[in-house]
């Protein structure tokens with residue numbers, strides 16, 4: 300990964316005609332990236348369009364190799380697109396970084412050794428035009444208790460917290476996180492997301508890639524699902540769940556005729572577990588009415604929404620036809 304190259308784009312936050320860009324968010328337009336390696340070319344990103352408004356928290360979701368990290372690299376100016384454009388608050392990525400508008404926590408990146416945690420955070424703060432107060436960022440990242448510890452004597456979870464503090468200390472308007480909680484245990488994840496929510500609550504824009512679908516569901520306003528270099532779904536997590544269908548009806552119904560249940564209006568599939576039947580529905584309202592009309596004896600009825608995991612598997616499972624909306 301190379302360092303961002305400075306750009307000669309216009310002054311930070313100002314359009315060529317002099318108008319302020321305060322309202323602009325992140326715009327990815329027609330982005331294409333083909334990596335060339337010894338094993339041959341890899342079409343990592345195959346034409347994606349994503350708009351992220353200021354103040355939004357957006358999760359980039361997708362299986363291994365979907366193109367999430369490549370997209371993040373282009374958003375940060377670390378990789379040059381083969382086609383398309385990236386605009387970060389109206390600027391090219393390198394200009395946005397030069398302006399101190401972007402903080403990032405990528406998958407790799409060691410801490411400078413032989414400094415205390417506080418020294419490292421203070422030193423990093425000095426690199427930014429308008430940094431956060433060092434004590435404030437240490438509190439936000441929960442690293443006050445390890446302020447005096449040497450950076451080479453930290454656990455994996457402590458290292459992640461310090462990396463988070465370093466990403467935050469420039470008080471960026473955009474924070475980009477590539478699978479930030481991979482090394483964290485359950486408690487560490489909880490603390491990490493509390494930090495990020497507190498940061499987002501200051502009106503900041505947060506974009507994160509994750510494999511943890513529950514994290515996207517819990518912490519993002521919106522999820523952009525990628526598979527094989529394309530966007531296969533983009534919307535609020537609730538909308539994505541609704542798009543794939545579905546809700547599930549469970550009911551106790553001994554001796555039920557599964558083919559008949561499967562043929563009820565609004566039902567897509569019918570399965571049995573012991574005396575319980577599980578109906579996957581495209582229209583759970585129609586299905587529940589039909590079920591009760593046909594089987595007054597049905598009891599213990601539960602209706603639940605599909606988890607994001609289920610939505611994700613359905614949306615990314617058969618993506619050969621390309622982008623679907």
Ligand SMILES: Nc1ncnc2c1ncn2[C@@H]1O[C@H](COP(=O)(O)OP(=O)(O)OP(=O)(O)O)[C@@H](O)[C@H]1O
Pocket residue numbers: 334335336341342343361362363364365366367368369370
């Ligand atoms: N620097 C590179 N050189 C060559 N190929 C690359 C490079 N970076 C990524 N790739 C390839 O591009 C494709 C997309 O990778 P990318 O890391 O963007 O996906 P991802 O969705 O972030 O995956 P993961 O969840 O595993 O991190 C993969 O096939 C990967 O092997």
